[in-house]
Amino acid sequence: MSEIVIPAHNIKVLPYDICPSELTILKRINDHARVRAVAVVPEGEEDKYINMTKTQTSIEIKSEDDSGDTLLFKGIVTDIEVKAVRGVYYVIIDGVSSTFNLDLKSKRRSFQNKDMTYTSLIKEVIKDYSGADYIDIAAKSNKIEKFIIQYDETDWQFLKRMASHFNTGLIADASSDKPKFWFGIAQGGQKGNIEQFNYSVSKRIADFRVSSENYIEGIEDKDFTYFKVETDAILDIGDSISFMSKNLSVFQSTAKLKDGILIHEYLLTQEKGMSQDIIFNEKVKGASVEGKVLEIKEDNIKVHLEIDEKQNKEEAYWFPYSTYYTTEGQTGWYCMPELDDHVKLYFPTNKEEEGVITNSIRRRTQGGDFITDPDVKYFRTKYGKELMFSKDEIMITGKDGEVLIRLIEGEGIEIYSSKDIKIKADKGLFIESGKNISISAGSNINMECKDSQIEMNGITSIKGSKVKTN
Incomplete structure (x- = not known):
């Protein structure tokens, strides 16, 4: 594995054209690549750096030597500060990868087509960002197969959650002035061997227990063993390395100036240790x-x-x-x-x-409003069929003003129809009144039973095989 020694005096921070005395570049899964550069600036020029920094000011950090330029970081400035310490002026610049543009505005939208592929979903999410692009490692031709909603999430947060469906994450491109990323962790191939020099080893037992119980199947505690090593070699997340006779992958990368030299500190783990827990959007609950x-x-x-x-x-x-x-x-x-x-x-x-x-x-409209009295309850269909409950009445309506039954607390029962009313019983029909029974008709009343008949139409006729009178 080739190593590149980069001395501090070869490093330039553009567009400020300064050489940093302190520099940190951090790259990790599911986060934007981040940089902090600190440099001494001449007295009298301290305000220049503040004034030249705008909302979309880019930042580029590269190493320059006789063999050419090596790009270390490219992104946008998020913060800049100038401070004086005992008469010496320092400028402190913080920046992130251009994927930060995906992480600014919270949005709401849904993806209802369960046959939609994850790749189509990703393209839909990033289509409004100029120059945005991605490399798909995890999704391939998989369909979403369920309803998905982006609810009060930035596009970056939403895409992280989508990647977690495959127990993987997003990797920000720290070399572009456009929002570019990997959907999943690329396996960069075997990069060689790292000597056992300045390293530590740890095992994240708590993380393993939570992940194995809830999110990731088929993992063991050894998969959550991490090695922290220092080297001059430049590696990317996902690159494979041989260390202590183990095949490991780069999980996290931190580059720092140390004793005037840019040193790279890597967190290494086994391939399964790169897995990410499934992310849920708690805001939607x-x-x-x-x-x-x-x-x-x-x-x-x-x-x-x-x-x-x-x-x-x-x-x-x-x-x-x-x-x-x-x-x-x-x-x-x-x-x-x-x-x-x-x-x-x-x-x-x-x-x-x-x-x-x-x-x-309910969408309130003009006219025809039944909802005026909270003491009156309605159950009504669009066909005019209605059940109404008031304080002293129940009314069943078949057609407004034409077919209805009213049960009135103080008056009794009222049945009204603009057409026929039919009462039929397979067995007996009993009519009983404690006082009076009144039957009236405008033209004719007719009662029949077998051979007997009573008809009233102005003339009363009584017929039967036998008629008895007192």
Whole structure:
């Protein structure tokens, strides 16, 4: 393995054109690459560095010598500070890789097509970033196979969570002025052997127990053994190294100036030790998102969520509808929302695929408003069928103003129909009154039983095989 000795005086920090007295470059999984450079600046020029730094000022750190330039870091400036210590002025510059641009704005959107591939999802997420790109190591042609929502997450946070579905992470590109990354950890091939010089070894027992119990299958405690070594060699995360007769991979990288030389400190582990725990979005637990009903089937609903600009009905996800009461037998309450109704998609856990449609949401409109008196309860369909409960009345309506039954507390029962009313009993029909029974008709009353008949139409006729009178 070739080693490159980089002395401090060969290192330049651009665009500031300064040589750092202190330098730290940190690279790790699921984080932006980060840099801090400290340099002495001439008196009288201390304000220049503050004034030249803007919101999108880039930072580039490279080594210059007779053999050419070696790029050590490229990204954007996040903080700059100038301070004076006993008359000596120092500038302190912090920067991150350009993937930081993916980590600024929290967003909400959904991905409902379960046949969508992870690669298509990633492309959709990064399409609005100029020059953004990625190398897919983990997803390949895998489909998402479930409903996924980005809820109050930055694109970087969301993509980290997607990578965790494969027990891997994101690796930021620290050599580009555009947001570029690896989706998964690239295996960089065997880079040679590191001598046993300035190293330490540790085992993360607690991390192993949590990961093995909850997130990652098939791991052993030895997979969580980490070696920290120092070398002059420049390596990337995922590169394979032989150390102490073990084949290990670079898990984390830290470059620092030490005694005037850039030294690289690497955290090495076995391949399974590179695995990442599954990440859940805790913000979605207990949250609700409003949507519009697109399609209904049995007790499932497709919705166009308000957080999405558009939603293809054919690609929409079938969500279960949560009714007030159901059983596995023949009893229960089945009352589905209507097409175009506004409903809520509720997430009871931190797993978005467990979301359920709960209740409809009322949108107030002008006119025809039944909801004026909180003492009156309505159950009504779009076809005009209604059940109304007030303080002293229950009314069942088949058609507004034409077919109804009223149960009035102070008056009794009223049945009204603009058409026929039919009463049929397979056995007996009993009519009993403690006082009076009144039957009236506008044109005719007719009562029949076998051969007997009574008809009243202005003239009363009584017929029967025998007629008895007193």
